[in-house]
Amino acid sequence: MTKNTDENVIEERIHTVEELLNRNEDLKIKEFIEEMHPADIAEVLFELNDEDQVKFFSILSWEQAGKVLEEVNSETFLEFLGILRREHKILLLEQIAQDDMVDLIAELSEEKRKEIISLLNLEDAKSVRELLVYDEDTAGGIMTKEFISVRKDITIYQAIEDLREMAKDAETIYYVYVVDKNKRLVGVLSLRELIISRPNNIVEDIMHENVISVNLKTDQEDVARAVSKYDLLAIPVVDDNNRIMGIITVDDIIDVIEEEATEDIYRFAGASEVEDLEHYNISERIFASVKSRLPWLIITVFGGLLSAQVIGGFQEVLNKNTVLALFMPLLAGMGGNVGTQSSTLTVRGIAMGDIQGKEVLRTLFQEVCIGFLVGLCCSIIVAIVSLFFIQGEIILSFVVGISMWANMITAATIGTLVPIIFKKIGVDPAVASAPFITTTIDITGLSIYFTLTTILLSRLVY
Amino acid sequence: MTKNTDENVIEERIHTVEELLNRNEDLKIKEFIEEMHPADIAEVLFELNDEDQVKFFSILSWEQAGKVLEEVNSETFLEFLGILRREHKILLLEQIAQDDMVDLIAELSEEKRKEIISLLNLEDAKSVRELLVYDEDTAGGIMTKEFISVRKDITIYQAIEDLREMAKDAETIYYVYVVDKNKRLVGVLSLRELIISRPNNIVEDIMHENVISVNLKTDQEDVARAVSKYDLLAIPVVDDNNRIMGIITVDDIIDVIEEEATEDIYRFAGASEVEDLEHYNISERIFASVKSRLPWLIITVFGGLLSAQVIGGFQEVLNKNTVLALFMPLLAGMGGNVGTQSSTLTVRGIAMGDIQGKEVLRTLFQEVCIGFLVGLCCSIIVAIVSLFFIQGEIILSFVVGISMWANMITAATIGTLVPIIFKKIGVDPAVASAPFITTTIDITGLSIYFTLTTILLSRLVY
Numbered sequence: 051m052t053k054n055t056d057e058n059v060i061e062e063r064i065h066t067v068e069e070l071l072n073r074n075e076d077l078k079i080k081e082f083i084e085e086m087h088p089a090d091i092a093e094v095l096f097e098l099n100d101e102d103q104v105k106f107f108s109i110l111s112w113e114q115a116g117k118v119l120e121e122v123n124s125e126t127f128l129e130f131l132g133i134l135r136r137e138h139k140i141l142l143l144e145q146i147a148q149d150d151m152v153d154l155i156a157e158l159s160e161e162k163r164k165e166i167i168s169l170l171n172l173e174d175a176k177s178v179r180e181l182l183v184y185d186e187d188t189a190g191g192i193m194t195k196e197f198i199s200v201r202k203d204i205t206i207y208q209a210i211e212d213l214r215e216m217a218k219d220a221e222t223i224y225y226v227y228v229v230d231k232n233k234r235l236v237g238v239l240s241l242r243e244l245i246i247s248r249p250n251n252i253v254e255d256i257m258h259e260n261v262i263s264v265n266l267k268t269d270q271e272d273v274a275r276a277v278s279k280y281d282l283l284a285i286p287v288v289d290d291n292n293r294i295m296g297i298i299t300v301d302d303i304i305d306v307i308e309e310e311a312t313e314d315i316y317r318f319a320g321a322s323e324v325e326d327l328e329h330y331n332i333s334e335r336i337f338a339s340v341k342s343r344l345p346w347l348i349i350t351v352f353g354g355l356l357s358a359q360v361i362g363g364f365q366e367v368l369n370k371n372t373v374l375a376l377f378m379p380l381l382a383g384m385g386g387n388v389g390t391q392s393s394t395l396t397v398r399g400i401a402m403g404d405i406q407g408k409e410v411l412r413t414l415f416q417e418v419c420i421g422f423l424v425g426l427c428c429s430i431i432v433a434i435v436s437l438f439f440i441q442g443e444i445i446l447s448f449v450v451g452i453s454m455w456a457n458m459i460t461a462a463t464i465g466t467l468v469p470i471i472f473k474k475i476g477v478d479p480a481v482a483s484a485p486f487i488t489t490t491i492d493i494t495g496l497s498i499y500f501t502l503t504t505i506l507l508s509r510l511v512y
Numbered sequence: 513m514t515k516n517t518d519e520n521v522i523e524e525r526i527h528t529v530e531e532l533l534n535r536n537e538d539l540k541i542k543e544f545i546e547e548m549h550p551a552d553i554a555e556v557l558f559e560l561n562d563e564d565q566v567k568f569f570s571i572l573s574w575e576q577a578g579k580v581l582e583e584v585n586s587e588t589f590l591e592f593l594g595i596l597r598r599e600h601k602i603l604l605l606e607q608i609a610q611d612d613m614v615d616l617i618a619e620l621s622e623e624k625r626k627e628i629i630s631l632l633n634l635e636d637a638k639s640v641r642e643l644l645v646y647d648e649d650t651a652g653g654i655m656t657k658e659f660i661s662v663r664k665d666i667t668i669y670q671a672i673e674d675l676r677e678m679a680k681d682a683e684t685i686y687y688v689y690v691v692d693k694n695k696r697l698v699g700v701l702s703l704r705e706l707i708i709s710r711p712n713n714i715v716e717d718i719m720h721e722n723v724i725s726v727n728l729k730t731d732q733e734d735v736a737r738a739v740s741k742y743d744l745l746a747i748p749v750v751d752d753n754n755r756i757m758g759i760i761t762v763d764d765i766i767d768v769i770e771e772e773a774t775e776d777i778y779r780f781a782g783a784s785e786v787e788d789l790e791h792y793n794i795s796e797r798i799f800a801s802v803k804s805r806l807p808w809l810i811i812t813v814f815g816g817l818l819s820a821q822v823i824g825g826f827q828e829v830l831n832k833n834t835v836l837a838l839f840m841p842l843l844a845g846m847g848g849n850v851g852t853q854s855s856t857l858t859v860r861g862i863a864m865g866d867i868q869g870k871e872v873l874r875t876l877f878q879e880v881c882i883g884f885l886v887g888l889c890c891s892i893i894v895a896i897v898s899l900f901f902i903q904g905e906i907i908l909s910f911v912v913g914i915s916m917w918a919n920m921i922t923a924a925t926i927g928t929l930v931p932i933i934f935k936k937i938g939v940d941p942a943v944a945s946a947p948f949i950t951t952t953i954d955i956t957g958l959s960i961y962f963t964l965t966t967i968l969l970s971r972l973v974y
Contacts, residue, residue: 085722089741097870214708223704224686224745241703242685246676260547278770279551281763283686283745300762301743307766308740311773312860318780319856320849336878340885343853350849351890354842355897361838362901368837372830375837376823379844379954380816386848386950387782387812391805394781398774408559416798423802428813435817439824488848492841 063090064097071102079109088117104133116145119154127154128162140169147221148174149194149302152181156191181296189273190266192306193287193296196220199227200253202236207249209239222284222299228257235261235286235294263288266295270306275403277303314401318394320346353489357496364500367507373440374503377432377450378496384428384454385461385495386488392417392465393487397479400469414466421462429455446507453502457495464491525552526559533564541571550579566595578607581616589616590624602631609683610636611656611764614643618653643758651735652728654768655749655758658682661689662715664698669711671701684746684761690719697723697748697756725750728757732768737865739765776863779942780856782808815951819958826962829969835902836965839894839912840958846890846916847923847957848950854879854927855949859941862931876928883924891917908969915964919957926953 063086070079083091091114098106107115107130119127119142131139143166146154151170155163155178163182167175177195184190198220200209209226217223226244228237237257247256263286264273277285277300284299321343361368361378368374396413399405405413433451440446468487469479525548532541545553553576560568569577569592581589581604593601605628608616613632617625617640625644629637639657646652660682662671671688679685688706690699699719709718725748726735739747739762747765749758783805823830823840830836858875861867867875895913902908930949931941 085720087722087724087742089743210707217704217708223707241707242679245672245685245703245707246679258547260549262549278763278766280549281551281766283762300745300766301740304740304743304762304766304769307769307773308864311769311777312864315773315777315780315856315860318777319852321853321857332874332878336881336885339857339878339882340889343850343882344886344889346853347846347849347886347890348893350845351842351893351897354839354845355894355901357841357845358838358898358901361841365834369834372827372834372837375830375834375840376820377816378837378840379819379823379958380813382841382844383812383816383819383950383954384809387809388805391781391783391808394777395783395801398777402770402774412794416794416801419798420801420805423798424806424809427802427806428809431810431813432817435813436820439817439820488845492845496841 060090060093064094067094067106068098068102071098071105076109079106080111083110083114088114089121092118092121104130108133112141113145115142119146120150122154124154124157128158131166136169143169144171144174147194148177148181148196149192149221149298151178152191153186156182156186184266187270188266189264189268189270189287189298190295192270192273192302193266193298194221195296197227197284197286197294197297198223198225199229199233199294202228202230202252202254202257204253205249206244206247206251206253206256209253210244210249213241213244221297224283225286225297227261227286227294227297228253229294232291233293235263235288235292237261238286261286263292263294264298265290271310271401273298274303274306274310278307310401314398318390318397320350349486350489353492356489357492360493360496361500364504367500367504371446371503371507373446374450374500376439377436377454378499380432381454381457381495381499382492385457385491388421388424388458389461389465389487389491392421392462393469396466396469400473400479405470410470414463414470417462417466418459421459425455425458425462428458449503449506452506453499456498456502457491460494460498461491464494522552522555526556529556529568530560530564533560533567538571541568542573545572545576550576551583554580554583566592570595574603575607577604582608582612584616586616586619590620593628598631605631606633606636609656610639610643610658611654611683611760613640614653615648618644618648646728649732650728651726651730651732651749651760652757654732654735654764655728655760656683657758659689659746659748659756659759660685660687661691661695661756664690664692664714664716664719666715667711668706668709668713668715668718671715672706672711675703675706683759686745687748687759689723689748689756689759690715691756694753695755697725697750697754699723700748723748725754725756726760727752733772733863735760736765736768736772740769772863776860776942780852780859782812811948812951815954818951819954822955822958823962826966829962829966833908833965833969835908836912836962838901839898839916840961842894843916843919843957843961844954847919847953850883850886850920851923851927851949851953854883854924855931858928858931862935862941867932872932876925876932879924879928880921883921887917887920887924890920911965911968914968915961918960918964919953922956922960923953926956 066082067079070082091110095103095106095118110118119130131142134142155166167178170178181190181193181195186192196219198213198216200212213223213226224241226239226241227235228239230236237254237259238261239253239257243256262276262280262282264276266287266289273285282300284297286294287296287298289295321339396405396417399413429451432454433447436447436450437444465487468490472479528544529541532544553572557565557568557580569580572580581592593604596604605613617628629640632640643652643655643657648654658681660675660678662674675685675688686703688701688703689697690701692698699716699721700723701715701719705718724738724742724744726738728749728751735747744762746759746761748756749760751757783801858867858879861875891913894916895909898909898912899906927949930952934941
């Protein structure tokens with residue numbers, strides 16, 4: 051545990067600030083938070099009550115306040131901005147990075163948006179307006195225009211001079227992008243290379259020509275994959291004519307990776323809530339969650355009713371052997387688990403780019419084999435243990451074991467195939483998540499179970 | 513889609529290399545891959561057959577080969593190293609970053625490890641031996657010793673000079689760590705700040721004193737959280753006396769975040785396979801998967817048998833109303849889904865640090881409310897639609913609906929409570945995953961269902 055993420059340290063900080071706020075010791079607070087990281091300040095802020103939040107916020111320096119606002123949601127942003135006078139709003143807004151500004155105002159009403167943009171300086175206003183055009187899940191939507199580029203025909207000395215000048219406004223100065231006279235991206239130099247190169251060299255002669263870049267419309271997940279694959283600190287974003295339009299820095303990529311991972315995890319659970327609901331009030335959160343989860347549950351309801359239909363079709367066997375009902379939850383549970391395991395591995399593998407080309411068939415073969423083997427082990431256990439439940443009717447135990455096995459192999463196959471097929475036909479495989487697959491598996495599992503038991507029991511018993 | 517992660521581009525590259533290899537056009541290959549990124553070269557390599565792999569590998573420059581080896585597993589590493597002569601091994605090993613070297617040899621036998629370390633230069637050998645001591649999931653296990661530090665009492669000019677000299681061997685030069693005479697970490701300066709500061713300033717006067725650092729023993733997940741929270745490009749690792757021992761760069765943090773996310777996702781599915789199995793052969797992969805999944809499935813088997821026990825206890829009711837069996841899969845499905853939704857959100861929330869302090873009770877309250885609401889909606893649908901199945905027996909439909917509702921509220925409560933309790937008692941909540949929770953929910957759900965139906969039916973019907 052680092053001292054900065056230790057829960058006790060955080061609790062103590064909050065406590066100290068609350069005490070100082072109560073005693074109106076503004077100066078002491080200023081001092082207490084002076085060397086504190088903005089992320090820590092934001093963390094303290096969120097834990098205060100509404101009244102204290104406003105008090106605390108107004109004690110922050112413009113720079114601190116700006117950094118804090120980069121971490122809040124649109125609603126909180128508006129709220130805090132609302133307590134300031136116009137001149138102060140201008141000072142504050144200047145501190146916020148372009149890409150965060152775009153995130154903050156993207157979901158506001160047209161009117162509110164215009165009002166805020168009107169408070170920005172001309173250059174920022176222009177950039178923000180341009181950035182607002184792009185879909186928020188694309189490279190264009192998460193990039194910033196605060197990057198450093200130099201012309202290819204200048205010297206290293208000149209490039210370093212330019213860089214010093216531009217450094218203040220840039221999100222990162224660790225990559226210097228090289229452009230031709232049409233602003234087309236033709237190369238890249240790291241700050242490291244700039245520093246160790248001879249000052250009278252020409253940029254073009256020492257730059258790397260093979261720049262890894264993404265298009266404005268590239269999905270943010272693909273952007274993250276490229277940054278991760280090539281271990282970049284930032285990636286340039288170009289338009290269709292290869293002109294550099296912005297950059298995306300690695301800290302934003304980390305957010306994308308975490309967001310996408312959370313999204314994937316939620317989807318596996320049949321919920322689509324990915325919004326950061328942290329700062330909403332509880333009834334809004336509940337309502338949003340119900341809305342996001344209900345569709346999946348209703349699919350499950352109808353899946354379950356279909357299962358009921360299937361069971362109804364076999365009611366005769368069931369009436370004769372009510373004992374068969376005992377193993378239905380076991381059957382559904384095993385099929386569901388095996389299927390979920392296979393589908394999870396497949397969906398994650400597709401998302402991480404591990405399952406493509408030759409790997410597709412290999413994965414399918416592999417999962418079916420795994421289903422075969424784990425199915426065999428589990429069925430033997432079930433067959434043996436179930437003997438105790440059904441007073442030693444060996445044939446019935448055998449039948450239950452066999453259907454369990456068939457069910458598990460089928461489940462593994464469905465769990466693997468569905469995401470692959472979804473991917474092929476262009477549907478996000480993560481949508482083929484738990485509820486859909488488990489419902490399918492439930493229905494096929496019950497059909498297999500009752501068909502096999504009907505056939506086997508009629509052959510072996512009657 | 514970026515041009516570098518586009519599947520077609522990758523396919524084409526592989527194809528070109530295969531063709532050139534067939535025609536033994538080594539020079540053309542050298543040319544073709546000259547400007548290619550090492551990550552792309554590695555990608556091509558992995559898709560070749562064994563024979564071509566060796567041929568292709570021997571065409572790479574030492575630098576390319578070194579970078580490629582940073583991406584492979586221990587087995588492949590040994591294999592490729594094996595085809596080289598001693599002098600060439602030395603040249604190649606020099607190219608590999610310390611932290612990757614440690615990953616590569618950590619799991620080898622003592623003997624093999626010694627053999628490889630004996631090929632390193634003295635300094636690297638010393639570092640690697642030191643790094644091997646730390647657990648691979650901790651800061652010490654993923655850090656590198658290739659960082660830049662300067663004494664606090666020198667000038668900026670001198671610091672930049674030092675940096676130029678050390679730049680070649682450092683993993684990142686974007687942070688310069690400042691130490692006192694006992695090597696204790698006392699500050700940090702970004703390269704950006706160094707560059708824009710006046711050369712005759714003293715380091716101590718312009719450095720940031722509040723350095724965010726982690727301890728050697730800090731869990732890698734906490735390291736990732738700190739880097740993500742504070743938007744760092746690298747984080748220093750210190751020992752218990754605050755002496756700087758190494759750094760961890762953001763590209764390794766991205767790997768940690770992806771690895772942990774995959775691990776979490778797999779755990780939700782009841783599988784613990786997180787090893788990169790990509791380069792193992794298929795029977796090894798299958799065996800490893802079976803081993804990792806079987807324990808969860810066997811828990812489910814016994815859970816299912818417990819369910820069978822519960823149903824057995826109510827066999828009398830069931831015999832009278834075999835129609836009750838129809839809704840058992842539906843009941844299990846709904847409970848399972850609601851419970852999984854709640855537990856997934858809770859486990860992920862705990863992992864992301866969102867659920868702590870005040871948030872714990874709020875989350876529980878919220879999830880129970882959600883269970884109440886979605887349960888209400890679904891139960892009404894079930895009650896109405898089930899009427900068609902059971903020939904208009906309104907009371908039975910009503911009973912099924914009510915038990916469904918009770919089941920869903922309980923499921924949401926269990927799904928939220930179990931991870932919270934696990935966290936409190938110090939067990940990783942992600943272990944409280946699908947199989948455990950769904951089994952618990954199945955059993956409580958069936959008990960509720962049959963108890964309620966028994967009571968209600970006896971009151972209302974008999």
